[in-house]
Amino acid sequence: MLLNLARQRRVLFFGGKGGVGKTTMASAVAVMAAEQGRRVLLVSTDPAHSLGHLWGRRIGPHAVPLMAGLDGLEIDPAESLESHLEQVGRSLRKLMPHHLAGEVDKHLARSRDAPGIHEAALLERLAQTLIDGMQQYDLLVFDTAPSGHTARLMALPEMMTAWTEGMLRQRERSDKLGAALHGAGGAQDMAARIIGKGDQILTPAQRDDTIRSVLNRRRERFVVLRDVLADTQRTGFVIVLAAERLPVLETIEFEGQLRRAGVPVAGLVVNKRMPAQAGDFFAEKQQQEQHYLAQLREALPQLPVEEVVLQRLEVAGEDGIRALAGMLRAE
Numbered sequence: 001m002l003l004n005l006a007r008q009r010r011v012l013f014f015g016g017k018g019g020v021g022k023t024t025m026a027s028a029v030a031v032m033a034a035e036q037g038r039r040v041l042l043v044s045t046d047p048a049h050s051l052g053h054l055w056g057r058r059i060g061p062h063a064v065p066l067m068a069g070l071d072g073l074e075i076d077p078a079e080s081l082e083s084h085l086e087q088v089g090r091s092l093r094k095l096m097p098h099h100l101a102g103e104v105d106k107h108l109a110r111s112r113d114a115p116g117i118h119e120a121a122l123l124e125r126l127a128q129t130l131i132d133g134m135q136q137y138d139l140l141v142f143d144t145a146p147s148g149h150t151a152r153l154m155a156l157p158e159m160m161t162a163w164t165e166g167m168l169r170q171r172e173r174s175d176k177l178g179a180a181l182h183g184a185g186g187a188q189d190m191a192a193r194i195i196g197k198g199d200q201i202l203t204p205a206q207r208d209d210t211i212r213s214v215l216n217r218r219r220e221r222f223v224v225l226r227d228v229l230a231d232t233q234r235t236g237f238v239i240v241l242a243a244e245r246l247p248v249l250e251t252i253e254f255e256g257q258l259r260r261a262g263v264p265v266a267g268l269v270v271n272k273r274m275p276a277q278a279g280d281f282f283a284e285k286q287q288q289e290q291h292y293l294a295q296l297r298e299a300l301p302q303l304p305v306e307e308v309v310l311q312r313l314e315v316a317g318e319d320g321i322r323a324l325a326g327m328l329r330a331e
């Protein structure tokens, strides 16, 4: 299953609970695809730089070559937030008269702590990485954080439309209030004070158009991201898990969440399976795993499952990842 995904898809996401082997599997699949001659970009959004640790080298926010045909990149959430705020600041300054630039800076300083802003910045960077990466690479492999963002991510374009329209409506109301306070010319007067292009005064309609186009450009990026996520021909979402009671239950739930959000899961990787013929202690553990695996297959009969045996040594470095990829390819 993983080899087919590595050969055929354009975008793969690896998700699942903490420590199950997402970074390892994403790396092994990226290696398999590169060994097939595809140009591959491996992307992580983990602030802990786990991709760099696994490969035993520094990676960072710009693509670096990991092996022939494979580049790696770590999206840095803190740096994403800074550049997001910088972009928002630039857009706002264009819309405001010069003497209000100080207000923009105050607004941005407050935004730094606003709920959801880190996630928005990260998702925007993720969307941009996807859009740029699709032009340059045959396959993008995303190692995602162990949380439920992905389902929420799908609702972002709609949320942003509602938000844009809500903001414009709120602004209309404040124009009306301005008109009431300042008499007939009030709305125009308010508009002049709130927003102008440099010192040129925009009419409320021009201003709305400008705001809309700034917000719509961001929205477009999320639309592309959502369309790619929902496209089962090009994209595959893989859940990695262990054959244990809670991970199996959570995987069944996670698959449902993703399906309802419009992201069908392409396959499951049951990682770190106990090896056969490894003594009584492991035989019992293996039997218990069989039980949970049966439960998983019964709940999600439509999904391909790939089992990966626990390796004797921790997977680490290019050699370790290539050895694991070789094993997956042989199966």
Ligand SMILES: Nc1ncnc2c1ncn2[C@@H]1O[C@H](COP(=O)(O)OP(=O)(O)OP(=O)(O)O)[C@@H](O)[C@H]1O
Pocket (backbone or CB within 6 Å): 017, 018, 019, 020, 021, 022, 023, 024, 025, 046, 050, 146, 271, 272, 273, 308, 309, 310, 311, 312, 313, 314, 315, 316
């Ligand atoms: N099949 C395997 N056999 C042996 N060790 C493995 C196997 N798969 C993963 N590991 C090891 O398990 C550890 C955790 O793997 P990994 O970092 O890929 O998990 P993760 O899901 O990305 O974790 P996090 O949620 O923290 O990002 C690593 O040390 C890795 O080398």
Ligand SMILES: [Mg+2]
Pocket (backbone or CB within 6 Å): 022, 023, 024, 046, 050, 143
């Ligand atoms: Mg990881």
